[in-house]
Amino acid sequence: xxxxxxxxxxxxxxxxxxxxxxxxxxxxxxxxxxxxxxxxxxxxxxxxxxxxxxxxxxxxxxxxxxxxxxxxxxxxxxxxxxxxxxxxxxxxxxxxxxxxxxxxxxxxxxxxxxxxxxxxxxxxxxxxxxxxxxxxxxxxxxxxxxxxxxxxxxxxxxxxxxxxxxxxxxxxxxxxxxxxxxxxxxxxxxxxxxxxxxxxxxxxxxxxxxxxxxxxxxxxxxxxxxxx
Numbered sequence: 413x414x415x416x417x418x419x420x421x422x423x424x425x426x427x428x429x430x431x432x433x434x435x436x437x438x439x440x441x442x443x444x445x446x447x448x449x450x451x452x453x454x455x456x457x458x459x460x461x462x463x464x465x466x467x468x469x470x471x472x473x474x475x476x477x478x479x480x481x482x483x484x485x486x487x488x489x490x491x492x493x494x495x496x497x498x499x500x501x502x503x504x505x506x507x508x509x510x511x512x513x514x515x516x517x518x519x520x521x522x523x524x525x526x527x528x529x530x531x532x533x534x535x536x537x538x539x540x541x542x543x544x545x546x547x548x549x550x551x552x553x554x555x556x557x558x559x560x561x562x563x564x565x566x567x568x569x570x571x572x573x574x575x576x577x578x579x580x581x582x583x584x585x586x587x588x589x590x591x592x593x594x595x596x597x598x599x600x601x602x603x604x605x606x607x608x609x610x611x612x613x614x615x616x617x618x619x620x621x622x623x624x625x626x627x628x629x630x631x632x633x634x635x636x637x638x639x640x
Contacts, residue, residue, distance in 0.1 A: 415532025417540070419548065424508050424541035425468045433473045436504075440537055443503020445469070445477045450518050451510025451543045453483025465508065477506065485518040492523075499527040503536040512546035513554045513568050519547070525571065547571050 418436055423429065437445070452461050462479045469477040480499060486492040499505065505528060507515070519525055528538050546552045551567040558565055 415535050416537045417532060418537060419545045420539065420541035421545065422509075422542050425465060425472075427472070430472050433469070433475075436537055436539065437473065437475050440503035440535075443536065444498075444501055445475055445504040446480045446498055446502045446506070447477050448480055448482050448505065448507040448524075448544075450482045450484075451507055451512070451515045453518065454511065454514055458483060461509070465506075475504075477504075480505075482518065482524065485522045485524075496523055496527055499524075499531065502531060503534075504539065505531050505537070506539045506541070507544035508540075509542040510544070511556045512543045512552045512570075513557065515544055516547050516552065516568070516571065520571075 416436070416439060420429070420432075447462065447465055449458060449462050452458050455461065466477050466479065469475050478498070480495050480502075481491070482495050486495065531538050540548060543555065546555070547570060549570045552570040554563070554566065554568045557563045
């Protein structure tokens, strides 16, 4: 069985997402499941976020999930080796809410991205939701820098998983029960200080969650409808 990369929008631990989560877990019924705490590692309530996520998967989905500590990139040594060893045996890896730029800063130039690819190569599941989903494209949106610090919108370099699109997650304006993952093509962006983000395409999920493996979904040229 080939591995699976699952991308979810916001609301990944909403009651409406229990059924998709169970369907995904059915692909890896007897393999360890772990959660990466990097996206929210800078927050003072990081322990509470981890506890709520673990509780959700236990109580609502019926699966035990363990936390793999990677709030900031650990230096070479015991802590890093323990985290990588946990990923090496995991069949399901989840990362979710927080800051996409903080996540990239502490995943980039470390063994972690390769460890995630190895999970899928072994037939496992990598589930990236909310902020973590925004790390997949060639560029990402600096959410906290814009909405908390008030900076003008700009692009930040993303990961190397996709060279064509940047993921941009939001709730659907027409149905509040379905998280969406749209995409933006940074057609004019060449660096972090380049042109402000603008829509130039959209990919619509076909269900309440989107999942695809090594074949990327292409973007259409249809502009999304204006938001209310």
